[in-house]
Amino acid sequence: MQYTKRLQKELQKIQSTPIEGITVGDVSNLQKWVVQLDGAKGTLYEGEHFTLQFCFPNNYPLESPEVIFIGNVPIHEHVYSNGHICLNVLYDGWSPVLSVSTICLSLQSMLSSATQKVRPRDNDNYVRNCFGKSPKQGRWLFHDDKV
Amino acid sequence: MSKSNKKIQSPQSDSMDDTDGDIDYGSDEGGSDEEGDFDEDEDIEIEIEGEETDGIYDDTDLNRSKNSDFTSLSAEDLINSQQEQVIHCHEVLGVPLGIAGALLRAYAWDKEKLFLDFFDNRDKVIKKANVNLNDYVFHKGDAKKEMTCPVCYDDYNGGLMLSLSCKHFLCRRCMKDYLEVEIKDGPACLHAKCPYPKCNVLVDETLVKDIVDKKHYSTYSKFIARSFVDDNPRIKWCPAPDCGRAVYCPEGITDTVTCTCSCKFCFQCGKESHVPCSCSELVKWLKKEKDESETATWLTANTKDCPKCNRSIEKNGGCNHMTCSLCKYEFCWVCMEDWKDHSSGTGGYYKCNRYKPEELAGRTKETDRETARRELQKYMHYFKRYANHDKSQKLEKQLREKAQDKMKELTQINKYSSWVDVEYIQKAVQTLIDCRGSLKYTYVYGYYLDEGQEKNLFEYLQEDLERVTERLSEILESTPVEQFDRDEIIATTRSAATRLQHLLEGSSNGLVVERK
Structure with a gap:
């Protein structure tokens, strides 16, 4: 892996200067992280805990990581019931300057800005068609570019 | 099934002699083989009208409409002319080369508009293209x-x-x-x-x-070269496989253009040339063809049974004069009638292009099914003829290579004839292919044309062209090369070319002149 050092440093940084609501879990495999994301106070998700799985490709950070919710998937307009997330920066909007912590912050802000708990309109159709595939294989039409 | 080798008397051979006079088959013009000069100076129009008239633009190209000057560009020409454009922009606007390229791309290579906007509101242009004039280095x-x-x-x-x-x-x-x-x-x-x-x-x-690194930069350069065509409404890729050339048309509003590789295509939709029918009609037609292709009726268009002995026949040449290999019955491939009925004595050799709606007098109430059946009949009438010309055209395209051999053969038979003397064969084949291509689309055009005087006139011209085209096809395919009658072929070629021109002009300008 080309950028092992970057991942190690990212991990160090996130562990030494923790961000509220974001906890790095199992990182025994450096290419596959598990991160816990807590619903922020004063939002619809307050008190809820979600788990994210990051898979880093060999040319990370030039290519974006694959990020999905596992286990308890939040009910949100941009999160499919299979854990796939519709967020620009995870796909076309990715830049090598972004990092695990910026993604977590983006996701937290995405959850916090929700005004109602609903699944995406095309949820059933999407989940049926992408069974077993990586979200990065699909082509995303972003419902909302604000986050 | 074999093709007839019998030479038939042209029913209206007198009409073969009428020419327009503007087609000079004797002159030696290798026009279409020349690479056009793609000069990006502002006086490009003047250049085209002046020097180039003797080269490309004098080629007897009847599929070309008015205001359609165009130039075929090789991959190398494309890179050169693009660089010239960028350098020109760099000199006129006084911006660095890289920025000149970015500005041109932002303006879809419309240099004139870029210049106008730039001198009008420089900051707006710079902002639109996201460039920084004073600060573009690392x-x-x-x-x-x-x-x-x-x-x-x-x-x-x-x-x-x-x-x-x-x-x-x-x-x-x-x-x-x-x-x-x-x-x-x-x-x-x-x-x-x-x-x-x-x-x-x-x-x-x-x-x-x-x-x-070099490898990536070469890919990047290729994208830049492609953008010069992809983003530029005045340049289109030639659709012929493995051609790689593009055609430049300064007006950008023409229909049929011809690439150096002799591929004729529509500058608007990029498909094979389809005059006289319009791009939208063609789209409708092709969709219909796709929808109808599953019906059993469609299959009948591909093979036919001999009207006498019922043996299945597949057409192996472009000409409609068929002779069954089993029973030697001679018939017309289109209307399946006896070939003898196509003589001049029965009112013209080719009487199979007209669709006559069935007499429906007294039957005011039609059921949906009857309407549908009638509609399908109408469609099949046009489609069969369209498909037939399409097939003939494909076979005649193979004739192009054979023509080269025939020409060589002729120069060898007669020691006194040179290449120029036999070039008429090449011309004849090209004209045949052009006529065939247009005839094919006249049936699409005709299908969407409303019944009336205009349609009658159009069908008259169509019939006329069809007759001469068939005649030309017959001479070229069935006559042994040593029996080629040069004068006859030249006259027929000319006659076909003139008719094609009349038909295309008529359909684009309107056939019926309204009297005031």
Whole structure:
């Protein structure tokens, strides 16, 4: 892996200067992280805990990581019931300057800005068609570019 | 099934002699083989009208409509003319080369509009293209400080860090990797920006050249070359497989253009030339063809039974005069009637192009099914003829190669004849292919044409052209080369070309002149 050092440093940084609501879990495999994301106070998700799985490709950070919710998937307009997330920066909007912590912050802000708990309109159709595939294989039409 | 080798008397051979006089088959013009000069100076129109008239533009190309000067460009021409455009822009606007390229791309290579806008409101243009006129080189960081690259998280001396005008620094290796990944991702790399989110500073072309390796830069250059055609409404790729050339048309509003590879295509939709029918009619027609192709009726268009002995017959040549190999019955492939009925004595050889709606007098109430059946009948009438010409055209395209052999053969038989003396064969074959191509689409045009005087006139011209085309096809295919009658072929070619021109002009200008 080309950028092992970057991942190690990212991990160090996130562990030494923790961000509220974001906890790095199992990182025994450096290419596959598990991160816990807590619903922020004063939002619809307050008190809820979600788990994210990051898979880093060999040319990370030039290519974006694959990020999905596992286990308890939040009910949100941009999160499919299979854990796939519709967020620009995870796909076309990715830049090598972004990092695990910026993604977590983006996701937290995405959850916090929700005004109602609903699944995406095309949820059933999407989940049926992408069974077993990586979200990065699909082509995303972003419902909302604000986050 | 074999084709008839019998030479038939042309029913209206007298009409073969009428010519327009404007087609000079004797002259030696290798026009279409020449590469056009693609001069990007502003006086391009003048050049085309002046010098080039003797070359490409004098070619007897009847599929070309008015105001359609065009030039075929090879891959090399494309790169050269693009560079000329960029240099011209660089000189006139006084901007660096890389920025000139970015501005032209932002303006879809419309140089005139760019110049106008630039001199009108320079700042607006610069903002629109996301370029920075005074600051387009890489910046280096402060050599006295240590800096951390935000991509690889390594620490470097500031002097080794690079940024665009936005001062978002990256180490050299990460900047290189970032740009190479962008290039790998496709043509969007031409709009690559600073990697910082929400930073819109465009990466200048010259910086890309500076930093990425040769392999990636060559890909990048290819994207730039492609953008010159892809984003430019006045240049279109030639659709012929493996051609790789593009055709430049300064007006951008023409229909049929001819590439150096002799492929004729529509400049508007990029498909094979389809005059006289319009692009939208063609789209409708092709969709219909696709929808109808599953019906059993459609299959009947591909094979037919001999009207006498019922043996299945597949057409193996372009001519409609068929002779069954089993029973020697001679018939017309289109209407399946006895060939004898197609003589001049029965009112013209070709009487099979007209669709006559069934007499429906007294039957005011039609059921849906009857309407549908009638509609299908009408469609099949046109489709059969369309498909027939299509098939003939394909077979006649193979004739093009054979024509070369025939020409060689002829020069060998007669020691006194030179290549120029036999060139008429090539002309004849090309005219045949052109007529066939247009005839094919006259049935699409005719299908969508409303019943009336206009349609009657159009069908008259169509019939006329069809007759001469069949005649030409018959001579070229069935006559042994040593029996070629040069004068007859030239006259028939000329006659066909004139008729094609009349038909195309008529259909584009309107056939019926309204009297005031």
